Amino acid sequence: MGLLTRTWARPPELLGLWLLLAAVPVAALPHAWEQPPWVFAVLMAAWLWRLLIHLGNARLPARWLMVLLVLGGVALTLAEYRTVFGQQAGTALLLVMLALKLLEIRTQRDIVVSLFLAYFVIITTYFFNQSILIAGYSLLSAWLITAALIQVHGGRVLPFARLARASGLMMLHALPIMLILFLVFPRIPGPIWGSPHDTPTGQTGLSDRLEPGDIAQLLENEATALRVRFDGPVPASSQQYWRALVMTDFDGRGWRVDRGRPEVPTDGAAPGDVAYTATLEPTRARYLPVLDFPVGIPGQARLLDNLQVVTPRRIDSRMQYSGHARLDAPPAWPLSAEERARALALPADAAPRARLQAGLWRAAHGSDDHAIVREALRLFAQEPFRYTLRPPLLRGDRTDAFLFESRAGYCEHYASTLAVLMRAAGIPARVITGYQGGQWMEAGDYLRLRQADAHAWTEVWLEDRGWTRVDPTAAIAPERIETGLSGWFGEDADAPAFLRRSGLPWTVQWRLRLSDWHDLMTFRWESMVLAFDPERQRELFARFGLDATDWRSVLIALGGSLGGLALLAGLLALLRRPRDGRDPAQRALDRLSRRMRRHQLAREPHETVAAYAARVSAARPDLAHPLADFARAYTHLRYAELDTQQREDFQRQLWRALGEAKT
Numbered sequence: 279m280g281l282l283t284r285t286w287a288r289p290p291e292l293l294g295l296w297l298l299l300a301a302v303p304v305a306a307l308p309h310a311w312e313q314p315p316w317v318f319a320v321l322m323a324a325w326l327w328r329l330l331i332h333l334g335n336a337r338l339p340a341r342w343l344m345v346l347l348v349l350g351g352v353a354l355t356l357a358e359y360r361t362v363f364g365q366q367a368g369t370a371l372l373l374v375m376l377a378l379k380l381l382e383i384r385t386q387r388d389i390v391v392s393l394f395l396a397y398f399v400i401i402t403t404y405f406f407n408q409s410i411l412i413a414g415y416s417l418l419s420a421w422l423i424t425a426a427l428i429q430v431h432g433g434r435v436l437p438f439a440r441l442a443r444a445s446g447l448m449m450l451h452a453l454p455i456m457l458i459l460f461l462v463f464p465r466i467p468g469p470i471w472g473s474p475h476d477t478p479t480g481q482t483g484l485s486d487r488l489e490p491g492d493i494a495q496l497l498e499n500e501a502t503a504l505r506v507r508f509d510g511p512v513p514a515s516s517q518q519y520w521r522a523l524v525m526t527d528f529d530g531r532g533w534r535v536d537r538g539r540p541e542v543p544t545d546g547a548a549p550g551d552v553a554y555t556a557t558l559e560p561t562r563a564r565y566l567p568v569l570d571f572p573v574g575i576p577g578q579a580r581l582l583d584n585l586q587v588v589t590p591r592r593i594d595s596r597m598q599y600s601g602h603a604r605l606d607a608p609p610a611w612p613l614s615a616e617e618r619a620r621a622l623a624l625p626a627d628a629a630p631r632a633r634l635q636a637g638l639w640r641a642a643h644g645s646d647d648h649a650i651v652r653e654a655l656r657l658f659a660q661e662p663f664r665y666t667l668r669p670p671l672l673r674g675d676r677t678d679a680f681l682f683e684s685r686a687g688y689c690e691h692y693a694s695t696l697a698v699l700m701r702a703a704g705i706p707a708r709v710i711t712g713y714q715g716g717q718w719m720e721a722g723d724y725l726r727l728r729q730a731d732a733h734a735w736t737e738v739w740l741e742d743r744g745w746t747r748v749d750p751t752a753a754i755a756p757e758r759i760e761t762g763l764s765g766w767f768g769e770d771a772d773a774p775a776f777l778r779r780s781g782l783p784w785t786v787q788w789r790l791r792l793s794d795w796h797d798l799m800t801f802r803w804e805s806m807v808l809a810f811d812p813e814r815q816r817e818l819f820a821r822f823g824l825d826a827t828d829w830r831s832v833l834i835a836l837g838g839s840l841g842g843l844a845l846l847a848g849l850l851a852l853l854r855r856p857r858d859g860r861d862p863a864q865r866a867l868d869r870l871s872r873r874m875r876r877h878q879l880a881r882e883p884h885e886t887v888a889a890y891a892a893r894v895s896a897a898r899p900d901l902a903h904p905l906a907d908f909a910r911a912y913t914h915l916r917y918a919e920l921d922t923q924q925r926e927d928f929q930r931q932l933w934r935a936l937g938e939a940k941t
Contacts, residue, residue: 293435294389295332297426299325302380305396305419306373312406314358317370320351324377339381347378365405372398389430396423410803421445458839464832465812484522484711484732486563489532490676493711494669494688499729500793502559504567504713505801506725509553515715516760517605519570519735519747520727522712524584526620530628531676533694533709539582542611547574547602557598557804564588566599567712570747574602578813583611584708585745598809610744613706621706621739629677629698636702647740650703654696655753661685665755692750693734706739714759722798862929863915866936870908873939887912904938907931
């Protein structure tokens with residue numbers, strides 16, 4: 279029993295351990311979705327072991343065992359990631375080391391070290407998720423860790439309400455400094471430590487290769503791909519074609535993105551062009567979706583001769599950019615012989631029946647390319663073609679199987695087939711993929727484009743017009759183009775719930791409303807915070823005549839901002855400082871002493887309040903009662919721990935007694 283009693287005894291240097299045990303799982307929880315299960319299992323096992331130690335049901339591990347546990351943690355990390363560096367491996371190792379640190383806590387210093395490791399765990403959360411929800415959650419974690427630090431340095435057990443208030447005030451006071459550092463500290467292009475998931479697949483769903491059925495598979499994906507705010511009138515849905523990838527090479531089964539295209543200059547914005555600002559989710563690719571037809575692009579991007587816009591590096595983090603578009607027609611560049619040959623190329627054995635059909639149109643209309651395009655669109659509109667969510671599997675030659683047998687498909691089926699028909703008729707053609715339509719968010723005044731809004735269309739070369747957009751989807755399913763996906767699939771029971779928006783259970787409707795609200799908050803967060811990249815920082819510095827890439831300008835901005843903050847804090851402190859620096863009780867006592875000085879009863883410096891009140895009462899018995907009340911109220915105000923209400927009550931008693939002790 280004696281040993282058990284010693285084990286249960288809590289030494290004073292372990293103040294704050296309970297808060298540490300509460301803060302560690304809170305800080306580490308977001309990593310449960312990013313790290314392998316064994317990492318969180320190690321953390322929780324160590325946490326439980328530490329809890330049993332604290333409760334007296336277990337002992338601290340021996341030094342040799344701690345060495346083995348550390349080596350085991352490093353070995354597991356190496357086995358999982360083949361390294362201990364980088365986002366994933368470094369974070370896993372940090373969590374393991376924090377777990378093992380819990381098992382060697384013996385002093386207050388160990389608790390402080392563990393709490394600072396927990397701060398670093400919060401920081402690593404942003405390697406994987408930078409959403410507004412994670413930002414709010416990380417503030418909660420930091421608030422709890424700060425409260426634990428205050429408790430550690432408090433010297434005694436403090437009420438949690440007091441710790442919570444002190445921690446909240448400290449974080450509130452730190453917000454201006456955080457804002458200054460966010461705006462002034464040099465921005466790092468791209469995400470820290472590279473990409474969290476280094477895979478070649480793009481996250482938006484658009485691929486550099488297109489085959490029938492690829493875009494139809496994205497229809498179930500309601501994740502946001504792009505958010506757009508227009509600087510003027512919003513174009514009609516039928517004009518909102520967001521160009522991403524241009525595909526010229528066809529191998530008989532699918533289309534592939536052009537490689538190595540030359541760069542061309544932009545025409546520049548002109549009156550009547552559509553101006554917009556877009557926020558793009560990470561794509562892991564270099565293409566930049568822009569409104570057709572681009573005439574103004576971001577400064578860091580390049581415009582290729584096929585009107586595809588690309589960036590110098592892969593887009594691994596959210597990106598905000600501005601652009602201008604001319605909706606009526608693309609720039610009229612001449613078509614080179616090499617480009618014409620590429621845009622007419624077909625494999626020798628591809629689409630024999632489609633070639634025959636195209637030959638019949640050419641024979642009937644001669645050199646009239648416009649008439650041949652109209653014939654193809656008339657075929658899609660008048661024959662029993664279907665625009666469907668569930669296109670059947672195509673066997674054999676995919677173009678002929680779709681055109682003459684299934685006649686049921688999604689946008690990529692029609693775009694690919696039209697391009698093959700045009701090439702077979704001697705008209706240069708290519709396929710474009712991007713986004714079309716979207717959902718207009720009234721509350722935020724912006725356009726939301728989901729992955730499901732991915733679309734494919736065709737461009738043909740007409741001698742008198744150049745490259746011209748021809749969207750066969752507009753012939754077979756005009757509602758899809760004019761009103762977006764919800765306009766075409768709104769009554770389809772097989773369509774995803776976010777497209778139907780009617781005839782849904784109230785639980786689903788509420789989920790969709792919450793999704794819209796969350797997207798609005800995300801848009802605000804991304805526009806104001808996440809999209810503050812080096813380009814926007816340079817624009818901010820330029821407004822004040824500074825250069826964000828010059829360290830001297832950075833120091834000037836940092837010094838000026840912090841100096842201004844210090845000046846403002848000083849002014850606020852002067853305004854809030856009471857005219858008399860003494861506390862109210864001392865002021866009341868000094869006033870009583872001055873009042874009694876005329877009767878040679880002033881208070882001596884060494885005299886306590888109780889002794890002074892007794893001396894004055896002996897000389898002036900008529901004041902004995904108010905002086906006793908005064909002394910009691912003064913003693914409570916100066917030396918007792920009072921809540922706000924008690925302090926106000928004693929202050930009223932003090933000044934009432936002072937008023938009654940008149941001479």
